[in-house]
Amino acid sequence: MGKLIVSLSPHAHSRDSIERNMYGVIIALMPALLASFYFFGLGSVVVTTTSVAACCFFEWAICKYILKKKENTLVDGSAVITGLLLAFNLPSNLPIWIIIIGALFAIGVAKMTFGGLGNNIFNPALVGRAALLVAFPAQMTTWPKIGQWDTYLDAETGATPLSIISSAIRLGDASVLDQLPSSFELFLGSSSGGAGAMGEICGLALLFGLAFMLYNRIITWHIPTSILGTVFIFSGLLHLSNPVYPDPLSVLFTGGLMLGAIFMATDYVTSPMTPKGQIIYGVAIGFLTIVIRNWGAYPEGMSFAILIMNAFTPLINNYVKPKRFGEVAK
Amino acid sequence: MKIKTFSMGGIHPAENKLTHEVPTIVAELPKQAIFPLGQHIGAPAKPVVQKGDKVKVGTMIAEAGGFVSAPIFSSVSGTVFKIDTAIDATGYRKPVIIINVEGDEWEESIDRSNKLEEVAAHPELTPELIVERIKNAGVVGMGGACFPTFIKLTPPPTAKAECVIINAVECEPYITADYRLMMEHADEILVGLELLMMGAKVTKGYIGIETNKPAAIELLSEKCAKKFNGTKYLVEVVPLKQRYPQGGEKQLVDAVIQRQVPAPPAIPVNVGAIVQNVGTAFAVYEAVMKNKPLFERYTTVTGKKLANPGNFQVRMGTPMINLIDACGGMPEGDNKLLAGGPMMGKALTSVEVPICKGTNSVTIISDEEARRKEPQPCIRCAKCVGVCPMGLEPYLLAKLSEVKNWERAESEDITSCIECGSCHYTCPAHRPLLDNIRLGKATVMGIIRSRAAKK
Numbered sequence: 167m168g169k170l171i172v173s174l175s176p177h178a179h180s181r182d183s184i185e186r187n188m189y190g191v192i193i194a195l196m197p198a199l200l201a202s203f204y205f206f207g208l209g210s211v212v213v214t215t216t217s218v219a220a221c222c223f224f225e226w227a228i229c230k231y232i233l234k235k236k237e238n239t240l241v242d243g244s245a246v247i248t249g250l251l252l253a254f255n256l257p258s259n260l261p262i263w264i265i266i267i268g269a270l271f272a273i274g275v276a277k278m279t280f281g282g283l284g285n286n287i288f289n290p291a292l293v294g295r296a297a298l299l300v301a302f303p304a305q306m307t308t309w310p311k312i313g314q315w316d317t318y319l320d321a322e323t324g325a326t327p328l329s330i331i332s333s334a335i336r337l338g339d340a341s342v343l344d345q346l347p348s349s350f351e352l353f354l355g356s357s358s359g360g361a362g363a364m365g366e367i368c369g370l371a372l373l374f375g376l377a378f379m380l381y382n383r384i385i386t387w388h389i390p391t392s393i394l395g396t397v398f399i400f401s402g403l404l405h406l407s408n409p410v411y412p413d414p415l416s417v418l419f420t421g422g423l424m425l426g427a428i429f430m431a432t433d434y435v436t437s438p439m440t441p442k443g444q445i446i447y448g449v450a451i452g453f454l455t456i457v458i459r460n461w462g463a464y465p466e467g468m469s470f471a472i473l474i475m476n477a478f479t480p481l482i483n484n485y486v487k488p489k490r491f492g493e494v495a496k
Numbered sequence: 497m498k499i500k501t502f503s504m505g506g507i508h509p510a511e512n513k514l515t516h517e518v519p520t521i522v523a524e525l526p527k528q529a530i531f532p533l534g535q536h537i538g539a540p541a542k543p544v545v546q547k548g549d550k551v552k553v554g555t556m557i558a559e560a561g562g563f564v565s566a567p568i569f570s571s572v573s574g575t576v577f578k579i580d581t582a583i584d585a586t587g588y589r590k591p592v593i594i595i596n597v598e599g600d601e602w603e604e605s606i607d608r609s610n611k612l613e614e615v616a617a618h619p620e621l622t623p624e625l626i627v628e629r630i631k632n633a634g635v636v637g638m639g640g641a642c643f644p645t646f647i648k649l650t651p652p653p654t655a656k657a658e659c660v661i662i663n664a665v666e667c668e669p670y671i672t673a674d675y676r677l678m679m680e681h682a683d684e685i686l687v688g689l690e691l692l693m694m695g696a697k698v699t700k701g702y703i704g705i706e707t708n709k710p711a712a713i714e715l716l717s718e719k720c721a722k723k724f725n726g727t728k729y730l731v732e733v734v735p736l737k738q739r740y741p742q743g744g745e746k747q748l749v750d751a752v753i754q755r756q757v758p759a760p761p762a763i764p765v766n767v768g769a770i771v772q773n774v775g776t777a778f779a780v781y782e783a784v785m786k787n788k789p790l791f792e793r794y795t796t797v798t799g800k801k802l803a804n805p806g807n808f809q810v811r812m813g814t815p816m817i818n819l820i821d822a823c824g825g826m827p828e829g830d831n832k833l834l835a836g837g838p839m840m841g842k843a844l845t846s847v848e849v850p851i852c853k854g855t856n857s858v859t860i861i862s863d864e865e866a867r868r869k870e871p872q873p874c875i876r877c878a879k880c881v882g883v884c885p886m887g888l889e890p891y892l893l894a895k896l897s898e899v900k901n902w903e904r905a906e907s908e909d910i911t912s913c914i915e916c917g918s919c920h921y922t923c924p925a926h927r928p929l930l931d932n933i934r935l936g937k938a939t940v941m942g943i944i945r946s947r948a949a950k951k
Contacts, residue, residue: 168830171866172587172845174931176917178509178669178838178865182879182924184872242872284873284925386882434877439889441882483892490887490909491504491746492756 184283187434188243190384194375195250195429201368202254205355207315209258210364216262218249220269228278235282244283248272251291254365254425255469256298259310259321264302271297288476289436292469299464309361324361327352327420331412332465340409349415365425372424385432388444393427394418396452404460411460423455426468436476443479443486451475499707501737502747503756505885507918509740509839511708514798515672520680520807523822525600529572529813530850531557531593532584536642538564543593549576554603554789557593560634566644566853567634571791571811574598583846585835585855592850595813606788612683613785615690626695626784633783634790634853638775639663639674639743640836642854645776649695651765658768659700660692661752662777664716665736665743667706668837671857673794674774676807678705678712681778682719686731688777691784693729696770701731703774704752706738740839741916745771747885759912775856795819795851799860801827810851816858817847832866834859839917872925880919880929886912890919894929897936902943905936911944913937 202210225245229238239245252272256265272294280286299306310321327346334342346352355368365372379385397418404411418424431437431451438447451471458467534540539562551557551570558568574597581589602608615621631646651657662685666674678685693701703720705713717733724731734752741747745764746757748771755767764771772780775793782788791812798805803824810819816833820826826833826847834841835855851858880890888909896905913933920930 168826168828170843170845170847171830171832172843173832173868174843174928174934175836175841175915176839176921176930177832177834177841177843177861178921179869179926180507180509180922182922183926184875184924187875187877187924282873284875386878434875437876437878439876439878439881439891444878487908488881488884488887488889489504490759490912491750491885492758492762492912493887494758 184242187384188247190379190382191247191429192243192250194378194384195247197371197374198254198365198368198425199250201355201371202258202364205312205367206258206310206364207317209310209314209318209321210253212262212318213256213258213260213265213364214250214253216265217253217256217269218246220266221245221249221252221273224270224273225278228274229282233278233282239282242283245273248277248290248294251365251429252294255291255295255363255422257306257309258364259317259319259323260305261319264298264305267301268294268298284435286435287480288473289430289433292430292473295469296473309363311361312355312367326362326465327416328362328459328465331420331459334410334412335460338410343410343412346412346416349413349419352416352419363422366422369419369424372428376428386441386444388441389432389437389448390427392445392448393431393452394423396449397423397456400453400456404456417456421459421466422468426451426455426472430469431472431475436479438479438482438486440483440486440488442488443482446482446486447475447479450478499735499737500751501739502742502750502885504887505883505918506739506741507883507921508738509669509921512669512800513672513708514670514800514805515796515807516675518672518806520676520794520809523808523810523814523819525572525597525811526814526818527597528577529570529595529597529811530582530815530848531568531570531595531813532582532850532852533558533561533568533591533593534584535568535852535854536566536636536644538562538566538644540591541565541568543579545576545593547576547578550574551576551595552601552603554606554791556789557595564644564647566636567632567789568593569634569789569791570595571813572597573601583849585842585844585849585852587845607786613687615687615694618785621691621694621784623695623697626691629784630695630780633779633788635776635779635783636790636853637773638779638793638854638856639773640840640854640856645772645780648765648770648772649692651770655765656768657696657698657765657770659698659702659753659770660689660696661748661769661771662689662701662703662774663743663745663748663771664703664705664709664712664774665748666709667738667740667743668839668841668857670798670859671796671837672798673796673807673856675709675712677774677778677794678709678716682715684781685774685777686716686719686723687785688779688781689731690729691780692770692772692777698770699729701729702752703731703733704736704742704748705733706736706742708738741885741914741918744885744914744916746914759909790853793851793853793855795855796857797823798857799827799831799862801831801862802860812852813850815848815850816844819851819858820847820860827860827862829862830866832861834861839921840915868928869926871927874925874927877924879922879924883918883922885916885918886914888913890929890933893936894927894932897932897939902936902940906940906943910937910940
């Protein structure tokens with residue numbers, strides 16, 4: 167007879183794993199990735215490949231040579247997600263060397279300096295994007311027009327829906343908004359939909375990803391719903407008060423709003439731990455996004471809103487507690 | 497109609513009820529029976545026999561060692577071999593009485609017939625007499641917690657019992673002992689319920705059963721209608737949605753009557769409920785109506801690699817290895833031997849550990865399922881918060897215990913943890929959440945006790 171193995175209960179496990187969740191997110195990102203290939207062609211292939219490869223390289227190298235961990239954390243898949251999300255936030259005509267700097271910021275500065283997966287305060291991909299936006303404002307704010315199959319650095323650039331909205335608000339002229347494609351076109355990302363970052367063009371593809379992650383219980387509904395709901399209500403009220411603000415559906419499907427609400431704000435590590443906290447976090451992100459978009463210096467506010475709320479996550483965790491079983495309302 | 501369940505958290509572990517439809521068989525008598533003196537919550541029992549004494553089946557061999565305690569009865573006839581120590585389910589050597597088995601001679605006072613005794617035929621039964629007989633027969637909660645039953649029936653004056661809830665949930669994977677008992681002794685269980693309601697002086701009763709046992713729901717509903725219709729008793733079979741840990745007392749009360757028991761020290765009767773396991777209801781029937789003390793029970797012996805898993809009616813004190821051998825012997829290789837199921841069972845260090853009052857199952861986990869995976873860093877996915885049935889934050893309690901921040905652990909309600917293991921089960925990073933929380937809970941409870949003692 168063999169040995170008896172002893173440990174404390176429970177003796178059963180769900181067989182869930184970090185890998186299952188991370189690879190699940192990667193699968194959920196696939197529709198949006200295919201959409202970006204479809205809309206931006208060669209440029210998006212080069213940018214995505216560079217970003218993912220660079221993120222993986224930095225994760226592996228830092229793990230092996232600086233942190234000297236026994237098991238390399240590259241296999242958990244989180245670096246691939248960071249690489250994909252960083253690429254989704256970039257214009258498809260960005261030079262390779264700038265992408266590599268972005269990846270170094272994302273993985274090296276925002277993630278591994280804090281101790282790697284699970285310990286970072288800020289969303290790595292967004293830190294990478296924010297760093298590039300500050301360091302290379304010109305390259306990071308000219309966006310290729312969609313529907314150019316075989317161009318990379320030489321892609322023709324154009325106005326994004328967000329810049330149209332932004333100038334409408336600044337000029338106080340609602341007729342500028344007539345240049346906007348219809349909200350349905352924005353949702354599908356059809357070719358007259360203008361220009362933009364790679365991953366944010368097709369709302370439909372992102373929603374497929376959301377459905378996949380909810381179905382597989384990778385994330386819960388709290389964060390995406392509270393962000394999208396807040397944005398819809400807040401921008402709807404603004405639109406009613408003054409037609410210079412665009413209608414709420416166009417707001418939802420422009421820029422990085424869907425991408426941020428579905429994939430960036432729901433990052434496990436940097437979002438709150440309780441459902442109540444997640445709703446507070448989501449509402450605040452939605453609110454801040456609209457504030458920055460409409461009255462800030464940048465036409466896009468999603469990534470800054472998420473980064474700001476990342477900083478508040480520990481505070482939310484500290485003060486927002488789930489309702490305990492049997493707790494009597496105070 | 498919406499099927500009821502408890503209000504927060506919970507998981508769906510794989511059922512693995514291998515022995516659902518395997519009829520119960522009577523286990524063979526052991527050559528030697530071992531009776532640990534601490535088989536229940538509270539003070540260990542005190543031996544009343546000495547080496548060399550002759551005992552019969554049903555002879556008291558140890559008396560209650562305090563108010564919260566229970567007497568222990570011999571399940572075999574023979575000679576007291578010695579009063580010694582042996583490894584029990586805790587893994588430590590604990591005091592035991594060992595009896596060498598000779599024949600099978602029962603105490604005369606026990607009614608061994610199969611005739612169903614109804615309460616109506618016994619006008620002498622009063623609530624006090626029922627509680628007295630339950631106490632004297634050593635009946636304790638048979639779902640695993642082993643809290644003396646008579647204490648539950650006599651709540652403190654600050655609380656008032658309103659109903660008895662029979663726990664027929666059996667939400668632990670693998671275990672089928674309660675299910676078999678319901679299918680084979682439904683009438684006795686219902687008489688037991690009637691006695692419990694009389695003892696607690698209530699007229700409302702519930703039987704909570706998960707929907708994975710449709711045959712039991714149907715059988716008991718039918719028998720309940722026949723037995724209780726037109727009487728002063730109102731008994732309802734409540735089908736419950738399958739979800740672990742529904743068999744936890746607080747979860748069951750929440751599921752069945754939608755009342756939440758507040759944080760400790762509150763107990764179910766503070767919201768009017770007295771919860772008893774089906775096995776306990778059966779033991780109450782035998783104790784009160786058949787004058788048979790608690791020395792026998794239903795136990796499932798199960799495991800994926802076991803040749804013939806089964807359900808047994810077994811005398812307490814029987815070493816587990818006897819039952820395992822009856823099922824085809826220990827599987828090859830390294831195994832995990834559990835007293836109880838995979839979620840809350842205790843891993844044992846010896847195959848000689850005897851079946852006790854609370855042993856509802858002997859579960860053998862084999863191969864890679866028996867070993868834990870290496871823990872990885874917490875990725876803060878919040879899944880543990882989502883599954884906690886007590887509304888706690890397991891990741892935080894585990895961390896606070898690791899860094900020994902007992903004060904904060906107390907203010908984050910670590911003592912409310914019911915140790916169901918849902919957090920540990922669900923953690924994608926395989927973190928030993930419950931190990932740490934248990935340590936923290938025990939330490940904080942010690943601090944609370946010593947603070948109370950100082951006052």
